Amino acid sequence: MNNKKKVFIKFKKIIFPVICFFFFSQGVLYSQQDSIPKTIFINKDTIEIGKYYSFYLSNKEAFIGRVTSSDDKNILIYAEGNLMIVNKMDIVAIESPRKILYDLSVAHEKMGKDRIYWYFGGGYLMTKNDDYKNGFNIHANSLITIDNYIGVRTDFDYNHILKINKTTYTYNNDSYFHTGGTINSFLFRLNFVTGSLDPENLINIYVAPGIGIGGFYKTTETSVYFSSGRFTNSTSTNPSVLYFTIGVSADAMVDVKLTKKLRFYTAYQYNTWANSIPAYNNLKFGVILIGR
Numbered sequence: 001m002n003n004k005k006k007v008f009i010k011f012k013k014i015i016f017p018v019i020c021f022f023f024f025s026q027g028v029l030y031s032q033q034d035s036i037p038k039t040i041f042i043n044k045d046t047i048e049i050g051k052y053y054s055f056y057l058s059n060k061e062a063f064i065g066r067v068t069s070s071d072d073k074n075i076l077i078y079a080e081g082n083l084m085i086v087n088k089m090d091i092v093a094i095e096s097p098r099k100i101l102y103d104l105s106v107a108h109e110k111m112g113k114d115r116i117y118w119y120f121g122g123g124y125l126m127t128k129n130d131d132y133k134n135g136f137n138i139h140a141n142s143l144i145t146i147d148n149y150i151g152v153r154t155d156f157d158y159n160h161i162l163k164i165n166k167t168t169y170t171y172n173n174d175s176y177f178h179t180g181g182t183i184n185s186f187l188f189r190l191n192f193v194t195g196s197l198d199p200e201n202l203i204n205i206y207v208a209p210g211i212g213i214g215g216f217y218k219t220t221e222t223s224v225y226f227s228s229g230r231f232t233n234s235t236s237t238n239p240s241v242l243y244f245t246i247g248v249s250a251d252a253m254v255d256v257k258l259t260k261k262l263r264f265y266t267a268y269q270y271n272t273w274a275n276s277i278p279a280y281n282n283l284k285f286g287v288i289l290i291g292r
Contacts, residue, residue, distance in 0.1 A: 137157055253266070258287075263290070
């Protein structure tokens with residue numbers, strides 16, 4: 001009797017943990033399987049009238065529709081507001097609609113993640129220095145999104161700004177007149193982008209603060225000197241050296257969906273740069289091409 005008791009106790013010690021482990025593992029597997037809809041293929045000849053199914057056709061088209069009638073050759077399906085006759089020979093597979101709805105929801109969730117957006121456009125520069133006129137901008141940007149709300153953008157800008165013809169008065173009404181001269185700058189900028197970046201949205205709104213470096217050069221400027229109302233001389237300067245500059249910017253952007261791969265955007269951007277480039281605001285516009 002004692003031996004039987006000892007065997008029973010040993011049996012309980014071994015079997016009970018095994019049974020617990022079995023039920024635990026089955027529960028985990030069941031919960032994992034339940035989180036992802038199963039793919040259950042349905043026979044074409046056993047579909048029921050009035051029920052919804054996911055249909056996959058040989059031309060790679062997939063849609064959800066309600067079966068309204070069926071015969072040996074064709075199925076009459078109501079889908080997307082229309083009745084369509086589908087030949088059974090063209091149907092590759094039929095599934096429960098739950099699976100395709102799940103796939104579509106996951107695809108939409110991932111739509112804006114890990115994508116590249118290419119920006120091409122121009123802008124109107126509004127300078128904040130009385131010595132310079134307003135100018136124009138040409139730019140190309142590349143945005144990589146981390147998710148639908150955060151991304152990193154790199155910019156390349158070319159700016160052209162004209163100096164204003166200006167008369168400067170000195171002692172005894174003597175004066176000299178500046179004419180000509182431009183600033184041309186080539187700027188590279190790195191931006192942190194945050195806001196709405198989902199390519200499926202009709203309208204996206206986001207902001208992009210940034211920091212950049214670049215170079216600029218000035219074209220010829222002529223100064224004509226007058227002494228007591230009489231012409232004295234004129235001099236020209238030609239500073240063809242490329243100067244280094246560094247600066248910061250911040251822009252607010254709005255883009256609108258045109259097609260699945262094309263959007264239109266506009267932005268209002270503040271800029272300030274070092275070394276004789278006047279601060280300016282830039283009204284930008286252009287198109288966005290959506291990459292992968």
